[in-house]
Amino acid sequence: KAGVTQTPRYLIKTRGQQVTLSCSPISGHRSVSWYQQTPGQGLQFLFEYFSETQRNKGNFPGRFSGRQFSNSRSEMNVSTLELGDSALYLCASSLGEGSDNQPQHFGDGTRLSIL
């Protein structure tokens, strides 16, 4: 069974640009969550999508947005990039059903560098 696939693995952008990251969950998983990880900050929750709907949202500015498609694949977009957006962006998937207590499984992440 294939794991969570994130593309691209590495990305270099300049301030003011926008970027789109992609995540394909494990087959059968309908919940996709996005996290930002920077040194010393731990995993910061961005948002979670389930059945094409945003189910939970973290405390990030509106420049960070996401969406989920009918096949459960998800994308996140960051507009007007700032130097502080340099981070490892992780996607995690889980079954996501109503009373779901199943763990999340992470992709390898996209390392975004802003110049």
Next chain:
Amino acid sequence: QKEVEQNSGPLSVPEGAIASLNCTYSDRVSQSFFWYRQYSGKSPELIMSIYSNGDKEDGRFTAQLNKASQYVSLLIRDSQPSDSATYLCAVKAGGYQKVTFGTGTKLQVIP
């Protein structure tokens, strides 16, 4: 108050010893508890899940849960240098609640 708290470490243990990693959480309705291992530059990898009070063993790993004390721990027996990593505690309430992660404890196993 942080929702999920872990000592950042580093926790240093000699090879072959037992490493004890601790985590406390604030939400009393939390139902699911997870431990992840993250090597430097890599993504988190699930080690164990625990849902009921008591101990759960998987190989060299034992997770312990005490809901009354809002405390979950991970024991690593016969620690190996390859266990050197950051260990993340994650907690989830029921239903549609998001998973909340601690900031992680860095473990160093000294040969």
